[in-house]
Amino acid sequence: MRLSELVCTPVYQIDINQVQDEPEKIISDMQTLSLFEIPVLSQGRWAGIFRFLSKDSDTNGEKHGAYVMNAPSFYEDMELKDIPIPRNCTILGVVNRQEEFTGIVHIADIQTIFIKEYETTRERIRFLDAIIDNTYDGILIVDSLGYVTRVNQGFCRLTGVKEEDFVGVHVTDLVQKGTFKFPSVTWSALQKRRDITGIQKYPTGHEHLVSAVPIIDNQGKLHGAVASVRDMTELSRLRQELEAVQDLSQHYKSELTDLRKRVLFDQIIAVSGQMQKVMDLAGRVANFDSTVLILGESGVGKEVIANFIHKSSSRVQGPFVKINCGALPEELLESELFGYEAGAFTGAKKGGKIGLFQAAEGGVIFLDEIGEMSPALQVKVLRVLQEQEFTRVGGISPIQVNCRVIAATHRDLKEQIKKGQFREDLFYRLYVVPIHIPPLRERQEDIPALLQYFLNKYNQKYGTQKTLQPEVIQILKNYSWHGNVRQLSNLVERMIVTIPDSYIQQMHLPEDYIQDISAADHSVHSERQATNTAASNPEPTISEREPKENMNAFGAMERDLLIRTLTQHGSVRKAGQALGVSHTTIIKKMRKYGIERNR
Numbered sequence: 001m002r003l004s005e006l007v008c009t010p011v012y013q014i015d016i017n018q019v020q021d022e023p024e025k026i027i028s029d030m031q032t033l034s035l036f037e038i039p040v041l042s043q044g045r046w047a048g049i050f051r052f053l054s055k056d057s058d059t060n061g062e063k064h065g066a067y068v069m070n071a072p073s074f075y076e077d078m079e080l081k082d083i084p085i086p087r088n089c090t091i092l093g094v095v096n097r098q099e100e101f102t103g104i105v106h107i108a109d110i111q112t113i114f115i116k117e118y119e120t121t122r123e124r125i126r127f128l129d130a131i132i133d134n135t136y137d138g139i140l141i142v143d144s145l146g147y148v149t150r151v152n153q154g155f156c157r158l159t160g161v162k163e164e165d166f167v168g169v170h171v172t173d174l175v176q177k178g179t180f181k182f183p184s185v186t187w188s189a190l191q192k193r194r195d196i197t198g199i200q201k202y203p204t205g206h207e208h209l210v211s212a213v214p215i216i217d218n219q220g221k222l223h224g225a226v227a228s229v230r231d232m233t234e235l236s237r238l239r240q241e242l243e244a245v246q247d248l249s250q251h252y253k254s255e256l257t258d259l260r261k262r263v264l265f266d267q268i269i270a271v272s273g274q275m276q277k278v279m280d281l282a283g284r285v286a287n288f289d290s291t292v293l294i295l296g297e298s299g300v301g302k303e304v305i306a307n308f309i310h311k312s313s314s315r316v317q318g319p320f321v322k323i324n325c326g327a328l329p330e331e332l333l334e335s336e337l338f339g340y341e342a343g344a345f346t347g348a349k350k351g352g353k354i355g356l357f358q359a360a361e362g363g364v365i366f367l368d369e370i371g372e373m374s375p376a377l378q379v380k381v382l383r384v385l386q387e388q389e390f391t392r393v394g395g396i397s398p399i400q401v402n403c404r405v406i407a408a409t410h411r412d413l414k415e416q417i418k419k420g421q422f423r424e425d426l427f428y429r430l431y432v433v434p435i436h437i438p439p440l441r442e443r444q445e446d447i448p449a450l451l452q453y454f455l456n457k458y459n460q461k462y463g464t465q466k467t468l469q470p471e472v473i474q475i476l477k478n479y480s481w482h483g484n485v486r487q488l489s490n491l492v493e494r495m496i497v498t499i500p501d502s503y504i505q506q507m508h509l510p511e512d513y514i515q516d517i518s519a520a521d522h523s524v525h526s527e528r529q530a531t532n533t534a535a536s537n538p539e540p541t542i543s544e545r546e547p548k549e550n551m552n553a554f555g556a557m558e559r560d561l562l563i564r565t566l567t568q569h570g571s572v573r574k575a576g577q578a579l580g581v582s583h584t585t586i587i588k589k590m591r592k593y594g595i596e597r598n599r
C-alpha cells in the first residue's frame with residue numbers, strides 16, 4: 001500500500017512565521033481542537049511539526065511546552081512498508097516529488113493497517129502450517145545456512161526420528177549422526193541454488209525420493225530450502241500392485257478375445273486345411289483396420305467370414321452393416337449407401353436419410369457383390385476409402401465417416417477391369433488383404449462336418465432328432481455343390497422337413513444328387529478307361545471294380561443278375577423297374593459289388 005492512500009488534509013496547519021508571531025494563538029487553537037501536533041510549512045513546503053504539550057498532560061517523560069520538531073517528510077508514492085515509523089510523533093508529513101506539501105498521514109492509521117496485515121499474515125501462516133503438517137509426504141525446511149527450521153509429521157513418520165532431533169540441527173550433521181545415509185539432497189540444493197531430486201536411504205532400510213528446492217526471492221537472495229520426501233517403498237508397492245492388476249486385466253482381456261473367437265469358431269465349420277488357412281488369415285486381419293476383399297463363389301461363406309472379422313476386431317461394439325450391391329438399381333443403391341438430403345428427389349423422405357456408410361460409423365460396412373456396382377458409384381466408394389468422407393445425394397458438404405470396409409464378390413474383378421467394368425484404382429484400394437474362400441467341392445473334408453452342423457441346427461429348429469446314414473454322407477461328400485454351403489444347408493433343411501423317417505438314407509436323397517454321383521462315378525471311370533485302353537465303346541456298358549466285401553455264392557448270383565439287367569436295360573431306373581426294386585437299391589447294390597456304368 002502506498003502512502004498516498006492514507007494521506008489527508010490537516011485540520012490545522014501553520015506557516016513557520018506564525019510560530020514567532022503568534023505562538024499563544026496557535027496554542028489556544030490547538031487546545032480548542034484537541035491537537036498536540038500540527039504541520040509547519042515554509043512557503044508551501046514541509047518544515048516540520050509544531051508540538052504543544054501541557055505540563056499536566058500524560059507525556060511519558062516527553063518534553064513539555066511548545067516547539068517545532070525537525071521531523072522528516074515522505075513522498076506520497078512510497079510503500080507503507082518502506083517508511084521508518086518515528087516513535088515520538090503522531091503524524092507524518094507527505095510531499096510530492098516536487099517537494100510540495102500534499103497532506104499528513106496519522107501514524108495510528110498506519111498502525112491499524114499493519115495490525116490488520118499482521119493478522120492476515122498470521123492466519124495465512126496458521127493455514128500453511130496446517131497444510132505442511134497434514135501433507136502425507138514428508139517436508140523438511142532449512143534456513144539459508146542449512147539448519148533445520150521445520151519438519152512435518154510426515155517426515156518424522158517416514159524417518160522414524162522425532163521432530164526435536166531435527167530442528168536446529170545442521171543437515172550435514174544429520175548425515176554424520178547417521179540419520180541420513182547419503183549426502184543430504186537438501187544441502188546440495190542449497191549450495192548449488194537449484195532444484196535437486198535424489199534417492200535418500202535411511203537406517204530403517206526405507207528408500208525415499210527427495211526433491212529439494214532452494215527458496216530464492218526476487219532479488220536473488222537465498223532464504224533456505226524446502227525438501228519434500230516420498231516413500232519409494234510404498235510407491236514401488238503400489239506400482240507392483242498396479243502392474244499385477246494390469247497383467248490380470250490383460251489376461252482376462254485376451255481370455256475374453258479367445259473365448260469370443262472360440263464361440264465364433266464353433267459356428268464356422270473349418271475342418272479342411274484350406275478353410276483353416278482362411279480362418280487364420282481372417283483372424284489376423286481382424287486386428288488391423290485394413291480393407292478386406294473376400295473372393296469366392298456364391299454361398300461359400302463370404303458373409304460368414306466378414307462377420308467373423310467384425311466380431312474378432314476392436315470394432316465389435318460398433319455396427320455390422322451389410323448391403324448387397326447387386327440387389328438394387330443404381331440410384332437406389334446410391335441413396336442407400338450415402339443417404340440423401342431433404343427434398344433431394346421426388347419421393348425422398350421429408351428430413352432426408354442417413355446412408356449405410358454413416359449407419360456403420362465406428363463399425364464395419366460389408367459391401368457384398370461389389371463387382372455388380374456401377375462405375376459412377378465405384379468413384380464414390382473410392383472417395384470414402386481414400387478420404388474417409390462422402391457427400392449425400394443432393395448434398396454439398398462432405399460428411400466424415402469412420403468405418404471399416406469389407407467387400408466381397410464372386411466375380412473375377414481383374415477380368416472385369418479388362419472389360420472396363422471395374423475401376424482399377426478401386427480394385428487396388430480393395431485388394432489390400434484378399435481372402436479367397438475355395439468352393440465347397442474343393443474342400444470335401446468340410447462336408448461331413450457341415451452336414452452334421454446343419455443337421456443339429458435344423459433338428460433344434462424343428463424339434464426333430466434325425467440322423468444321416470453314413471452312406472448318405474459319403475454320397476454328399478462326392479457331390480459337386482455348385483451352390484456351395486448355402487445349397488448344402490438348404491438340402492439338410494429340406495430333408496429334415498420332408499422325410500418322415502428319423503434315419504435319412506440314400507433312397508431319400510433327391511434324384512439330382514444320386515444322378516450326380518452316377519455322373520461322378522462315370523467320370524472317374526472314363527478317365528481310367530481313357531488311360532488304360534484306347535478302345536472306345538459307343539454303347540453304355542457295365543464294368544466291375546473290386547467288390548466292397550467278400551462275396552458268397554448268393555452275392556455272386558446277385559451281382560451277375562445286376563450286370564445283366566443293367567446291360568440289357570441301359571439305365572439304373574429301368575433296371576430297377578425290371579427287377580421290381582427302387583433305383584436307389586440298384587445304386588446301393590452297384591456300389592456294393594463295384595459295378596460301374598460306362599458310356
Ligand SMILES: Nc1ncnc2c1ncn2[C@@H]1O[C@H](COP(=O)(O)OP(=O)(O)OP(=O)(O)O)[C@@H](O)[C@H]1O
Nearest residue numbers: 267268269270297298299300301302303304485486
Ligand atoms: N464355414 C461355414 N460354417 C458354417 N456355416 C457356413 C459356413 N460357410 C457358409 N455357411 C452358411 O452358408 C450360408 C451361405 O453363406 P454366406 O451367405 O456367408 O455365403 P456368401 O459367400 O456370402 O454368399 P453370397 O455370395 O451369395 O452372398 C449361410 O447360411 C452361412 O451361415
